[in-house]
Amino acid sequence: MEWVSANLDLIGTLALDHLRQSVIAIVAGFLLSLPLGWVAWRYRLLRGWVITVTGLLYTIPSLALLMILPVVAGYPATSETNLVIALTIYAIAIMVRAVTDGLDSVDPAVRRSATAVGYGDGRRFWAVDLPLAGPVILAGLRVTAVSTISLATVGILVGVTNLGYLFTNGLQRRIIPEVLAGIVAVAVIALLVDLLLMLAGRRLMPWVHSRVPARRSSVEAAA
Amino acid sequence: MIEFRNVTKRFPDGTVAVDSFDLVIPSRKTTVFVGSSGCGKTTLLRMINRMVEPTSGTVEIDGEDVAAKQAVALRRSIGYVMQNSGLMPHFTVAENIATVPRLNGETRRAAKARALELMDVVGLDASMADRYPSQLSGGQQQRVGVARGLASDPNILLMDEPFGAVDPIVRAELQTELIRLQRDLDKTVVFVTHDIDEAFLLGDQVAILAAGAQRLQTGSPSEITENPADDFVAAFIGAERGKRALRVKQTPHGPVLVDAEGRTQGVLVEDGA
Numbered sequence: 352m353e354w355v356s357a358n359l360d361l362i363g364t365l366a367l368d369h370l371r372q373s374v375i376a377i378v379a380g381f382l383l384s385l386p387l388g389w390v391a392w393r394y395r396l397l398r399g400w401v402i403t404v405t406g407l408l409y410t411i412p413s414l415a416l417l418m419i420l421p422v423v424a425g426y427p428a429t430s431e432t433n434l435v436i437a438l439t440i441y442a443i444a445i446m447v448r449a450v451t452d453g454l455d456s457v458d459p460a461v462r463r464s465a466t467a468v469g470y471g472d473g474r475r476f477w478a479v480d481l482p483l484a485g486p487v488i489l490a491g492l493r494v495t496a497v498s499t500i501s502l503a504t505v506g507i508l509v510g511v512t513n514l515g516y517l518f519t520n521g522l523q524r525r526i527i528p529e530v531l532a533g534i535v536a537v538a539v540i541a542l543l544v545d546l547l548l549m550l551a552g553r554r555l556m557p558w559v560h561s562r563v564p565a566r567r568s569s570v571e572a573a574a
Numbered sequence: 575m576i577e578f579r580n581v582t583k584r585f586p587d588g589t590v591a592v593d594s595f596d597l598v599i600p601s602r603k604t605t606v607f608v609g610s611s612g613c614g615k616t617t618l619l620r621m622i623n624r625m626v627e628p629t630s631g632t633v634e635i636d637g638e639d640v641a642a643k644q645a646v647a648l649r650r651s652i653g654y655v656m657q658n659s660g661l662m663p664h665f666t667v668a669e670n671i672a673t674v675p676r677l678n679g680e681t682r683r684a685a686k687a688r689a690l691e692l693m694d695v696v697g698l699d700a701s702m703a704d705r706y707p708s709q710l711s712g713g714q715q716q717r718v719g720v721a722r723g724l725a726s727d728p729n730i731l732l733m734d735e736p737f738g739a740v741d742p743i744v745r746a747e748l749q750t751e752l753i754r755l756q757r758d759l760d761k762t763v764v765f766v767t768h769d770i771d772e773a774f775l776l777g778d779q780v781a782i783l784a785a786g787a788q789r790l791q792t793g794s795p796s797e798i799t800e801n802p803a804d805d806f807v808a809a810f811i812g813a814e815r816g817k818r819a820l821r822v823k824q825t826p827h828g829p830v831l832v833d834a835e836g837r838t839q840g841v842l843v844e845d846g847a
């Protein structure tokens with residue numbers, strides 16, 4: 352505990368770095384997954400292909416990805432970009448599937464009904480398909496967020512500093528409280544982000560949680 | 575006026591849902607398509623707002639082929655009420671009703687005002703404006719569906735078994751409301767049902783359909799009842815048995831009409847009496 356109170360500044364700085372790296376990757380992964388997921392959902396022929404390829408991405412060992420990417424893309428392995436891009440790829444691996452499943456979960460009758468009252472295709476996507484796919488997409492996003500935040504620690508192995516530093520440094524110097532502080536800090540960030548996403552979901556999708564049982568119709572309606 | 579000219583719809587799987595269909599649907603009247611499940615009623619309706627394109631033949635509105643119109647604009651200009659209401663589950667009641675005005679570029683405020691106005695017209699309490707469809711009963715949802723269909727004040731209102739999913743009491747109530755509405759609004763209504771009583775209650779013109787949207791008989795309810803085209807139609811409308819087969823029974827107070835079950839349905843009066 353002494354170590355923790357003496358190093359609050361360090362933990363705070365690392366936590367901010369960690370949060371920044373993760374959030375950028377989560378947001379980028381989410382945004383890129385929307386068109387990819389849509390394409391997979393819309394074009395049956397591409398579907399198996401897109402889902403399989405993005406799914407396979409998840410099986411690449413993270414350390415390997417962090418070492419291969421810089422070689423392929425030509426930036427230093429120790430740069431934050433390296434970690435963020437690797438994390439984005441893993442985020443996409445989870446999110447594309449979530450977006451496709453989400454769009455699949457939209458009742459075709461509702462979609463037809465939207466078309467019948469005069470939504471054009473583009474407008475319908477933003478106003479009807481995407482919001483109704485929201486709950487499934489959000490569930491995927493929450494998994495993505497938590498896994499990204501925990502995965503980000505691997506960055507320290509190629510020299511990108513974040514809360515992972517507390518693990519390696521603590522282990523090397525045998526300061527167990529430092530390692531524990533790292534674990535707790537990662538968990539706290541993950542839980543906070545998850546909570547934030549859940550609250551944002553409630554706010555953005557109020558209809559999901561408002562299933563009050565319907566009251567009897569005729570008398571009330573005629574009143 | 576809506577006119578079907580030799581319209582055929584063959585789906586990609588080979589099903590011929592509508593086979594050489596011709597019909598004139600007069601303006602400001604209610605025309606009802608009635609027939610058993612799968613006979614092509616919904617397909618006919620959907621060809622009016624281009625949700626389904628005919629394989630051959632044309633559908634015209636006031637002499638203009640709908641195929642020449644822009645589909646999205648056409649759909650916004652036609653009210654459509656569907657079975658199970660077809661409401662957007664993520665829109666409130668007011669937002670659902672305001673859908674088409676909003677699509678047409680009305681401000682949020684103007685559209686909301688219009689929605690509240692229409693809730694009154696269809697007999698929904700204003701306090702329900704901010705509820706979601708899942709918080710309404712089936713009958714209330716149908717009212718919202720009707721209000722949405724009316725929101726942009728369309729000349730044409732398509733209704734596909736709008737009251738099919740509610741209990742008989744609520745259905746009767748909704749039918750009465752629709753008759754009242756139609757008296758005030760004077761729309762060209764095309765109504766689909768498989769309930770012959772509903773067809774006769776609501777229709778100025780009724781088309782009785784068989785598989786492939788084959789027209790067995792078309793006319794006013796009186797014309798059809800008085801002169802069924804064939805035995806099938808007679809059986810379908812229940813002219814032989816049931817409540818449309820009435821006979822005269824003499825009573826000490828004059829003749830009355832009795833149905834097949836022996837229940838007295840009315841009193842026979844002389845013209846001008």
Ligand SMILES: Nc1ncnc2c1ncn2[C@@H]1O[C@H](COP(=O)(O)OP(=O)(O)OP(=O)(O)O)[C@@H](O)[C@H]1O
Pocket residue numbers: 585586587589590591610611612613614615616617618768
């Ligand atoms: N998209 C489609 N592809 C293939 N066949 C279809 C399609 N839509 C409808 N059909 C077929 O066309 C026929 C007419 O269907 P339609 O929905 O118009 O019937 P309906 O009279 O509205 O029936 P219901 O009273 O059950 O609603 C049916 O045999 C149906 O199976």
Ligand SMILES: [Mg+2]
Pocket residue numbers: 615616617734
């Ligand atoms: Mg139908």
